[in-house]
Amino acid sequence: MEDLTKEEVDIRIRAGWSYFGRNREIFLDKNMPLSLKKQVYDQCILPTMTYGCQTWSLTKIIGNKLKVAQRSMERKILGIKIKYKIPCKNIRQQTHIKDVVLFAERQKWNWAGHVARMSDNRWTKRATEWQPRIGRRSRGRQPLRWSDSIAKVKGRLWQRGW
Structure with a gap:
């Protein structure tokens, strides 16, 4: 059984950009207050980008894809070009937008x-x-399963401790 998480994340990122584009008059307007832009982002784009994230196996590559898309949207909201080389931390301090990866992890834990x-x-x-009856997993580094990140924190018997 193949893992289609990367493809699903790409689809969700495209959906987020689509929503961003449909509402660009809100996000790109210099006279619109940043608090309103943040509210629209947190209530509309963030859920669009993370729809179904409860089932994802969040790897570093997938997390980076989500972060890159979010940072790009934040720069567009503030009107900052990437050539200005303003650190992401400074941009996040200005926007106060929820981190997409932390939001997805919280949804998964819920x-x-x-x-x-x-x-x-x-x-x-x-x-x-x-557990499939086939028994063994292939050699080499194993792909991350949905429950692996939970078991890493809570232990192998994570379902009994809630």
């Missing part, structure tokens, strides 16, 4: 809590706990 508290006969819980 979903993991729901799954852990579900009754054992629910299909979602069974699919999460399912």
